[in-house]
Amino acid sequence: MTPDSATGYSYEECTATADWLLKRAPERPLVGIVCGSGLGGLAKMLKDELVINYCDIPNFPQSTVHGHAGKLVFGTLKGKPCVCMQGRFHLYEGYAIQKTTMPIRVFKLMGVETVILTNAAGGLNQDFKVGDIMIIKDHINIPGFAGHNPLVGANDDRFGVRFPCMSDAYDRDLQQLVRAVADELDFSVFMRDGVYSVLGGPSFETIAECRALRQLGADAVGMSTVHEVIVARHCDMRVLALSLITNKAVMDYQSEKKANHEEVLETGALRAKQMEKLVSTVVSRIPNTPTHCS
């Protein structure tokens, strides 16, 4: 069998999509933001915005999940040009893993230097409370253990190297910046940091799975983000990722609690304002990558 990228998009297809978008965008974005479940309000922070529905963008997948609007929003945040995905793609929607991450490569080709990924996640760490915001410092790619990685297939060196390093996936300076901004905003009481584990979904975890993930070192569990991080790092963008702890994972056989998507969206709505303030202040302080003169 010849290795290929038949389940994904080629460099040329991603470039065609990026060029189509750049013809319409007010300017090249420097920051790309992905809104997690119930966190689509982040896009409303953008000024002078241009909204494009995913269904109008060539090659783009479509959002199918409640809480993911399916709109790409260009605009500025405190003067910095940004693009924001109101809606991401998950494995459980039936997309090939390479398709769920295709927009991240389009970000890169449009000029994005820094990607900010947000998600809703279940808290495994017993010290975490619903409404906490966790700065992701590392991840455990559970589907990856079985070979599900968005970089599977022929490697196109124009995007990045065959074997990218992941020990520095989450930019430490950006994590420090979030902590500093959270202190200033008086948000420290609900800020945490930790390890995010991804599962394929769409079923929520069993009690035994939650216990196993905790023993593996995970603080939160979700169904996204990690694959986007891998693709963003492959093409050398800086990554910041934040989880909103929307529910506590059920770890105890005596518990009557049941994870559900409605609670996820409700918690998103309750913390939306603080999440927006945190992200917009961080974006305004992200240093641009210095341009190199030859």
Ligand SMILES: O=P(O)(O)O[C@@H]1C[C@H](O)[C@@H](CO)O1
């Ligand atoms: O896109 P994210 O990771 O925020 O969405 C989470 C995981 C599932 O898609 C959904 C479960 O409620 O929320």
Ligand SMILES: Nc1nc2[nH]cnc2c(=O)[nH]1
């Ligand atoms: N897998 C998973 N994803 C989530 N997204 C929000 N909450 C959860 C959760 O408890 N488990």
